[in-house]
Amino acid sequence: MARKKTKNGVNNQDFKTGKYDYMEEIAYTIKDQNHGSFDVRKTANAWFMDKTKVEKVIEGKKLDLNDAECSFHSGITEKQLEYFLEVHPHFCGFFKALTMYPRVRARITIIKNLDDLKNAQWFAERRMKDEFSLRNEITGKDGKNILPNNPYKDMTDDEINTEITQRIETLG
DSSP: OOEEOOSSSSOOOOOOOSTTTTOOEEEEEEEETTTEEEEEEOOSSOGGGSHHHHHHHHHHHHTTOOHHHHHHHHTOOHHHHHHHHHHOTTHHHHHHHHTTHHHHHHHHHHHHTTTSHHHHHHHHHHHOHHHHOOOOOSBOTTSOBOSOOOTTTTSOHHHHHHHHHHHHHHHO
C-alpha cells in the first residue's frame, strides 16, 4: 500500500527539504474537505503509522486543544507529536488552521441565532458597545477620572468620622 511521493499527480504534497527527506514512501493520506490532502510518511516503528492516532490529533486540534492536551487526547506524548511535526512539517499550517474551528463555529452559531432577542442583545452589547454596552465609564475618553476628586482619600477612618461629626453639628 505504501507509495512513493510524487511531484505531479494526485499525491503532490510538498515535503519541505530536511533531514527526513530519505523517508520517501507514503503510508497513507489524510483528506480534509476544507484543507486538502496530507501525506503521512512511512516509517518502521513510529506511532503515526496508526492512522487513528493521527485522526485523534486532528480531532484535538479541531477542539482547539494545545499540544499537551492534544497529545493526551490522542494517547501520545508531546515529544511524539513534536517528532511527527518534524517529519511532517506540512502538517504545521494545517494544525494551526484547525484550531480556528471552534471560533468559526461559535461565530456562525451566534450570527444564525440573532432572531432570538437574548442572542441579539448579547451580540449588540459586545459588538456595538457605543450604543448597547452595559458598562459604565468611570474614566473619560482620555483615561482621566470623570468622578470628582475624593477629599477623604488621604484621611484615616477616625479623621473621616470626626469630619462627619463636625458637619452634622454645624447643620443643627
